């Protein structure tokens with residue numbers, strides 16, 4: 001890498017202006033956005049981005065599931081691209097930074113490379129993943145899952161929203177608004193992938209850091225647990241005769257909580273939903289169904305914790321149905337190191353951290369060398385109209401994204417740092 005590129009920084013004013021421009025699409029009174037996937041509001045945001053890309057001379061295209069690609073060519077025109085991006089859809093309503101920050105930071109990287117005439121060895125391509133949030137159409141991270149082959153295209157296109165509109169119908173209507181956009185093939189390979197995103201947690205903020213190097217995405221398992229007892233009169237049934245399903249469920253929850261504790265304080269154990277039958281003030285409960293949501297970033301520990309939940313339920317002779325298994329994903333240590341080196345070079349402190357939420361990078365990590373860059377968000381608040389990130393953190397994150405992409409994509413005048 002030559003010294004001219006090392007000194008290059010993103011255009012902070014332009015990045016923040018583009019953020020304000022995007023925030024108008026689906027703006028809510030509390031400062032957030034309501035921009036579900038393929039809605040009129042998200043379509044306007046997609047169109048604005050494509051218009052910016054066309055104005056800069058970047059090649060824009062869309063694949064069959066609606067992922068949008070904005071490409072700046074490399075010296076090696078046919079080489080696999082380094083990809084970067086995130087999503088423009090939001091929760092209903094949601095915040096102004098989740099997803100859109102990673103898209104705009106990536107676009108700013110493309111523009112900065114263009115402004116400075118920096119030739120990368122391989123193409124650098126922004127991806128706007130379709131339907132990351134999954135709140136209008138299920139499942140979440142639909143666009144990246146189809147791209148990775150983890151979700152069949154036909155199944156995704158048939159998914160419908162509460163009004164009965166399918167993804168296929170909404171996508172066709174949305175694409176009409178985007179003008180003549182060339183079609184990209186589904187699942188085209190990448191050299192590497194790196195995504196910038198708000199942390200949606202409090203670690204960076206509590207440590208006063210502006211950028212984090214994300215090590216992976218924690219695993220999530222969910223369970224539905226049913227405890228049975230016997231209905232009885234609350235006033236007449238003595239203690240030894242009671243088969244109280246709620247009392248037994250509470251003891252079971254405590255046993256489960258104790259069984260999944262680890263020394264690292266990284267386990268997340270939540271009982272978030274509880275249903276009681278007959279749910280009457282003067283009847284001993286006969287049936288309780290509750291959920292467990294269990295998360296941990298280490299693959300080895302995660303499997304052990306999942307087994308612990310099943311074992312505790314089995315030894316209590318209680319029915320336990322696992323409803324979700326999403327194993328932890330580890331990002332490529334080489335990409336994590338590139339983010340850290342870029343921070344060191346920029347004089348920015350950083351920390352390694354796992355992601356508590358899922359992201360499109362989860363599917364990209366199955367396909368190529370991948371990683372993520374986090375910036376703090378105020379009080380860790382996300383999926384909320386009050387979500388907020390500081391401008392200086394947004395700029396720092398975009399600069400680290402730029403430096404990392406230069407290392408991954410290689411510079412024409414230097415050597416590629418990417419394996």
Ligand SMILES: [Zn+2]
Nearest residue numbers: 098099132197
């Ligand atoms: Zn997101």
